[in-house]
Amino acid sequence: MDDPQYGWWLPPNVSVHGADIDAMIIWIHWFMLALFVGWGIFIAYCLVRFRQRPGHEAVYAPIEARFSKWLEIGVAVAETVILIAFAMPVWAKLKTEFPEPKDDPVVIRVVAEQFKWLFHYPGKDGKFGRAGSEFFSDDNPAGLDFDDEDGVDDITVRGLHIPVGRPVIVRLLSKDVIHSFKIPVMRVTQDVIPGMEIPVWFEATTTGRFQVGCAQLCGLGHYEMKAALVIETPEDFEKWLDEEHKALGLD
Amino acid sequence: MSEAHPELGFLRKYVFSTDHKMIGIQYGLTALVFLFIGFSLMMMMRWQLAYPGEAIPLVGGFLKNSWVDNGAMLPDFYNQLGAMHGTIMVFMGIVPLAVGAFGNYIVPLQIGAPDMAFPRLNMLSYQAFLIGGVIMLASFFMPGGAASSGWTSYPPLADIATTGQTYWLFGMIFLIASSLLGGINFIVTIVHLRAEGLTFFRLPFFVWSQLVTAFLLVLAFPALQAAAIFQLMDRLAGTSFFLPSGLVVGGEQIAAVGGGSPLLWQHLFWFLAHPEVYVLILPGMGIIAEVIANNTRKPLWGYRPMVYSLLFLGFMSFTVWAHHMYLTGMGTTMSTFFQATTMIISIPSVIILSCLVISLWGASIRFTVPMLFAIAFLPMFGIGGLTGLPLGLAAPDIFLHDTYYVIGHFHYVVAPGTIFAMFAGIYHWYPKVTGRSMNLRLGYAHFWLSLIFMNGIFMPMLFEGMAGVSRRMFDPTGYVHAQAAHTLTLVTSWSAWGLAVSQIPFIINFFWSMRKEERAEENPWQATTLEWATATPPPHGNFDAPPVVYSGPYEYSVPGAETDFSPQYVKQEG
Amino acid sequence: MSEIVIPYQVEPHPMTGVTSGKLGIWVFLASEVMLFGALFSSYVLLRVGTPAEYWPSGVEAGLNVPIGTVNTIVLITSSITMVMSWASLKMNNLRGFKRFMGATIGLGLAFLMIKSFEYSLKFSHGIFPAVGWPEATDPSVFNALYFTLTGLHALHVILGIAVNVWLLFWGISLFKSQPERFAGRVEISGLYWHFVDLVWIFLFPTLYLL
């Protein structure tokens, strides 16, 4: 998967939940296409058969069109089914069934700012250092409180590294305006709203290099606000963590 | 025209007129100019998207230095264009054209009224619209340029943006005031000034659509009014209604007390903006219903269900606003509620569209130019409506949110949807307004070229969105998946310029036909509704004697009648 | 355009039973309800989103309840003088109309004067809508809301006074030729005025007492 194939349709999916979303998108489009083609054929037929010509007259009395009622009921039923059977469970799973500690998730704090992403890993101790907006500075883009011991081994980087096969929880924060954390291949989009911390989770299925982007207009450099996404094997991920750890001058 | 009332001076007749017809024409011409400007902005954006970083041909050399660098667009200018394209098209183009122009000109005629209920208020609402529009456009030339935070103006970005945003808010307040005054006027006019015998269920569908639209304007716009006041306070008085605590912009704590909520703006904005979507489409549906009934030479199929659907649609449009906000951290409870209301609101739209489609059955279809636009409206609006389905559901929205799919979706609704309806209306009522017919050949050329290029613009967008390309990108080619879809961008851009070229026959037709010697017939389409009961163009006061209505709006091909149309205002024998 | 007569300006419409003007003003008031509804809803949202200890009560924020109470009474009184001026007109008592209308305008101005006195009192205590004002000492969302909501309400009062002044000094000439139509205009202005009063009835406890 080093060279993912992109085209004019859905990009490759590398997440566990993405298959559900793709399936929904595709099924809905088949449904839409069926309706559209049905209507289209009906309209085209009418245009030919009921065109104005000598000897042809319009019929005043309304036709009885039972099928229209059935069509409308059919659409309503189909929508209800899509809503209850597909849309709601997928959404509920993503929004309420977050991975728990026993699932061994990787937790990453993401700080968005004009026009950069910052990824903040808790480091070896698994604990994030204290952070707050009052600590933000040019040398401290994550807003870490350097007096907090938990934060000593925290890793802050500009590229997102995640292991394959382990759930990832991302806690989204913004320093300034609204951004949107979007990874097309992961089927993840989540607005990042200042003043709120919004978590989102996903799990990668394959390794590879992809892109994280911003999907909400955030100013002049909005189009440049992207970061690398590196999905690695768990071993490579641990190795990368070690390297970053060493880079901090620890161990 | 002017012989009847020579006492009116030029100013009273053309500038400060209180005559609904003159105001309608003023609205129409102004809105067409604004639409053209909005379209031109978009054509420049399309150049940047198709050929990023290259100098804009033709106009690049004439643009301000703060906008372009050696003729190539700068990101700031791109954002201004994006924000203003949306604002101009929605608030200064389509609403004034659909409601201000068609509503003003046609509604009093179709209900047999001498004028609107409050003629001077009507004049005021046009003037407020004009002032608002001029403020919006003038903001381009202010230091810092026009608003650049998108037509949705989400804070905190809009709160900290350049002064253009302040002009945007002031302009918006005028536009809102204009719509409110207009809405009040329409409601009272339609309720009170219907001709004798014109009961509610004898109203043409167009009048119904204007009535529901007016209610939406009156009851939804105040939410944006409130939001605009808050944002103005944030920008001018330094309050922080939309700014949470601890914002750090460009490395510095911003001087605001905080404690506000960015989501508050989004709620208030969409509380207006979703009904606004129906403000954009309902008058269009009304025009399409008129044209289809007239050119199928038979009554509309399912008039009453259509009216009930319309009312239901208007009512429900107030309960779906947060489906624009699924990804703002919404939980399951709220998303379920808004997904359910969104699915419910799709049903009346389906009913109205099916009624229009079934009206074709058993017809005797005349392929006039307005009818061509009306027929094209059906599948085009169909695509627009259907593509709303995946976006209305929260889970697919996770992928499609803020991609070109969204752009394609709502442009299918408003561009080949509403704008085609507007063209149908212009071709249909042109003989009423000017007393001349428009040229047929130019009309056909305009229609076919527009149809092809409209789809050339918006169909690729749907695929681009499927490929995950985000909207509002000055230069999306930094993303790998966007590079892969770049061919689609080229198709869209060239189609956009093609669409511009295909408006030339329309512009020629529009002005040249006005100067024709030959007058059109009094009722060239053999229509049944009241606007054709008076002289062309209608005199001041519209009707020589108050008309009386004897039947429903679409009595075509009545068995036993002499002609295939039995006007509402003619008493039938037996 | 004098020569067109638009029906139902004076006589009520047979179906609705009201004149066009009255229907129009009620539609306008409905839209005003939505405007103040949106503001009120924003107030609730901001208040709920703020931890209780950061949300001052009106008194804690430096609002003066006695002044507010006096202003409430002033506005309520102006409401009854407004309705009395209309009733006088209906009883063909032009002098009574003038007197009560004058009182309404006077009370409206008194309300504004008390309000501006209140504002200046706040300013002198360093209470401002927001930071950025050089003398501001304690800006909060509450203050921002207080100034925005009362300011907007004051704008409505000013508009109402303007309409009433016009009716009293210029519009009154209509009374000789079309007394019914003039009474209708006074009623419409009165409906608007009562609505402004009604908004204050909610604003007063919301801002001062809670």
Next chain:
Amino acid sequence: MSASDVENEDFKQHIKVYVMVFVALGVLTFVTVAVSYLRLPTAAAITVAMIVATVKASLVAGYFMHLLSEEKVILWLLALCAAFFVTLMLVPLATMVGIAPLWPL
């Protein structure tokens, strides 16, 4: 002239009602201020204040604005407005019902 005399008599009755409403409004204003000095718990204070305000507003609307004897069309219009007003009040609710609580991270 007798018809207008009757009308005048009617209006005299009206005026009596107006004065009574005015007195009630004044009394209620003092009640709501007095209650605020009791320092009730927030929820109770809000409830009392809003109930009093609603009563006062109803008096103004019912008598000064003649809603009690108003034509149906106006009442329907206001009912519609009230429905949308309720949906407006969903706005703060929509932000409160947020994401489910997450285990402590």
